[in-house]
Amino acid sequence: xxxxxxxxxxxxxxxxxxxxxxxxxxxISEETRQRVESSIRELxxxxxxxARALASSRSHIIALMxxxxxxxxxxxxxxxxxxxxxxARGFGHDVLLLTGEEGPEAVRRVAxxxxxxxxxxxxxxxxxxxxxxxxxxxxxxxxxGLPADPAGLTxxxxxxxxxxxxxxxxxxxxxxxxxxxxxxxxxxxxxHTGFAExxxxxxxxxxxxxxxxxxxxxxxxxxxSTAGALARIFEERPDTSALVVQNEAAVGPMLAxxxxxxxxxxxxxxxxxxxxxxxxxxxxxxLTSVALPAQEMGRKAVELVMxxxxxxxxxxxxxxxxxxxxxASTGPAPAAA
Amino acid sequence: xxxxxxxxxxxxxxxxxxxxxxxxxxxISEETRQRVESSIRELxxxxxxxARALASSRSHIIALMxxxxxxxxxxxxxxxxxxxxxxARGFGHDVLLLTGEEGPEAVRRVAxxxxxxxxxxxxxxxxxxxxxxxxxxxxxxxxxGLPADPAGLTxxxxxxxxxxxxxxxxxxxxxxxxxxxxxxxxxxxxxHTGFAExxxxxxxxxxxxxxxxxxxxxxxxxxxSTAGALARIFEERPDTSALVVQNEAAVGPMLAxxxxxxxxxxxxxxxxxxxxxxxxxxxxxxLTSVALPAQEMGRKAVELVMxxxxxxxxxxxxxxxxxxxxxASTGPAPAAA
DNA sequence: CTCTTTCGTCGAAGCGCGTCGCTGGGTAGA
DNA sequence: TCTACCCAGCGACGCGCTTCGACGAAAGAG
Numbered sequence: 001x002x003x004x005x006x007x008x009x010x011x012x013x014x015x016x017x018x019x020x021x022x023x024x025x026x027x028i029s030e031e032t033r034q035r036v037e038s039s040i041r042e043l044x045x046x047x048x049x050x051a052r053a054l055a056s057s058r059s060h061i062i063a064l065m066x067x068x069x070x071x072x073x074x075x076x077x078x079x080x081x082x083x084x085x086x087x088a089r090g091f092g093h094d095v096l097l098l099t100g101e102e103g104p105e106a107v108r109r110v111a112x113x114x115x116x117x118x119x120x121x122x123x124x125x126x127x128x129x130x131x132x133x134x135x136x137x138x139x140x141x142x143x144x145g146l147p148a149d150p151a152g153l154t155x156x157x158x159x160x161x162x163x164x165x166x167x168x169x170x171x172x173x174x175x176x177x178x179x180x181x182x183x184x185x186x187x188x189x190x191x192h193t194g195f196a197e198x199x200x201x202x203x204x205x206x207x208x209x210x211x212x213x214x215x216x217x218x219x220x221x222x223x224x225s226t227a228g229a230l231a232r233i234f235e236e237r238p239d240t241s242a243l244v245v246q247n248e249a250a251v252g253p254m255l256a257x258x259x260x261x262x263x264x265x266x267x268x269x270x271x272x273x274x275x276x277x278x279x280x281x282x283x284x285x286x287l288t289s290v291a292l293p294a295q296e297m298g299r300k301a302v303e304l305v306m307x308x309x310x311x312x313x314x315x316x317x318x319x320x321x322x323x324x325x326x327x328a329s330t331g332p333a334p335a336a337a
Numbered sequence: 338x339x340x341x342x343x344x345x346x347x348x349x350x351x352x353x354x355x356x357x358x359x360x361x362x363x364x365i366s367e368e369t370r371q372r373v374e375s376s377i378r379e380l381x382x383x384x385x386x387x388a389r390a391l392a393s394s395r396s397h398i399i400a401l402m403x404x405x406x407x408x409x410x411x412x413x414x415x416x417x418x419x420x421x422x423x424x425a426r427g428f429g430h431d432v433l434l435l436t437g438e439e440g441p442e443a444v445r446r447v448a449x450x451x452x453x454x455x456x457x458x459x460x461x462x463x464x465x466x467x468x469x470x471x472x473x474x475x476x477x478x479x480x481x482g483l484p485a486d487p488a489g490l491t492x493x494x495x496x497x498x499x500x501x502x503x504x505x506x507x508x509x510x511x512x513x514x515x516x517x518x519x520x521x522x523x524x525x526x527x528x529h530t531g532f533a534e535x536x537x538x539x540x541x542x543x544x545x546x547x548x549x550x551x552x553x554x555x556x557x558x559x560x561x562s563t564a565g566a567l568a569r570i571f572e573e574r575p576d577t578s579a580l581v582v583q584n585e586a587a588v589g590p591m592l593a594x595x596x597x598x599x600x601x602x603x604x605x606x607x608x609x610x611x612x613x614x615x616x617x618x619x620x621x622x623x624l625t626s627v628a629l630p631a632q633e634m635g636r637k638a639v640e641l642v643m644x645x646x647x648x649x650x651x652x653x654x655x656x657x658x659x660x661x662x663x664x665a666s667t668g669p670a671p672a673a674a
Numbered sequence: 675c676t677c678t679t680t681c682g683t684c685g686a687a688g689c690g691c692g693t694c695g696c697t698g699g700g701t702a703g704a
Numbered sequence: 705t706c707t708a709c710c711c712a713g714c715g716a717c718g719c720g721c722t723t724c725g726a727c728g729a730a731a732g733a734g
Contacts, residue, residue, distance in 0.1 A: 078415050098422070112383035223620060
């Protein structure tokens, strides 16, 4: 492996000059810059990460903490993770993958060892153990998701309250009066993950304004549990004419069940999904949906964390506005029986 | 941040002694070890990652390269990635997340900068650009997947040939004569990703021995494309009594379509899936399936890579034996029409 | 009782890079 | 012509850790 010193010798300059060529922190004559750069290419030089980290106390690494559980929709996680990695590379940084398993200890370890310059934490719960640590840590961090008390933190999330409201608006427009929400697994609510509750709150508030009734049933996402949730919904509210699904795994089973029960979509029942576009368009009926802007969340999180690394202040709360795409699964409410 | 030197002063020993306590590379009296360890705890000392990497030329980081594309089943990737991260932590290592986007350049960069001690590469294609680089690199690497020429490499994969054969055996046992494979997206075959072709080959060879006929249709995984694949299958071979599905996304749509067409599973058509257990049990019919041992692959890859880091030699080719779990989707072939 | 080992510890020399302060030569202003 | 200044480049130091050789003390061998 070539070193800085070897490049310097090869180019006939001192080591510090090569360093300044690389960092651009002092002016260098065009001529020597050229010479140094061609030496770098010729020797295939790559700066040693450890040495650079030691000398500059910057590792150019961002830690990304993903949840270990898999009861949430994984592709969204993955999409965010990939967007984070890609964006970070654009800033000259790499991404360290931490699983939730280590929990708060990982936060301490990474912060204290200088392994990473900053952290991005996904799947934040309303009352998350890691939050106080992050708040007190000297290292910058960005949360994807919203804890109960976001004071002193930087958070990025989809505006789920607005998402709920948007669904309500769309359905009200079509004259629906009885709406049912097929939600995430009960465990998600029990953990008080913020997004599920906020969606529901936004939907309920706006539905009230529109004079719509709302009921809500959690759902594991399996065929069985989806069948159960649907059965209970139509039992309790036979006039239900619209479903809002916030559970990607339940989408397929639900459509299959409705078809089986002879309920046509959207003639008898309208369906709005909160899910990635890919799921919406691959379903048996093209679904009207509000997308989870996974890529944008990942990208935004990195931009914020980079701003904080550079010493700038970052907007404490970034709520991405939801966008509803109308497809084939929503239409006018059927005339009341 | 406390440093080694501060710990040493606090414990009344030299820095090197503290270092040896940490690494265990020289004998230390029980008494001083105690003293040093309590100083470490008291000061909340964590070794500086950069300094350690520089001095020892070992970063304690393993790079994991995941594919950028999302036309493969993502949860499996994620499960492997998480297994890798978890296992690596058990070895005192962290995981750096690289996306396929950078391609071969990432391999060079990581190897030359000493950012990582080793690499694990997922989603290897039969003729992969990264393979020659890895083969020539001084740093250890392990592939998950099997390239055309695995000479000089260390590879881990499910034994897909045996998987295909296992499916054939199972179906032959039930007297099926006409088998159809619903495969991955055509793009997967075009890229010559090894696993899809090997499954097919294993299935075909064993089917021949059993006197079964096999046809194969690729499938994007959407409802539409699944419908198309099924239609063509039953058009060409109306007597098809068994389906082998190697495409997780197609499982749901396929079962829905069969139901719609009045083909009962398993009375009219038997179905064997090659997919994670979770998908198999969450489907509307509990599927007989061969699981992708994602966790085991991730774990094994780390174990191999660690052995190579420690200087040992690693088994060049680890093929994990497939396991078929019989559930409710396979049964005797219907009497021929 | 001396000579060699072994054990536990120390000091110092780096690992490869970033950064500070300095210098020599050129330019501009007076 | 002299001072004032800026530009390019250099040398030295230090970041925090690992590791090697050395050394004193205790223990065993002759």
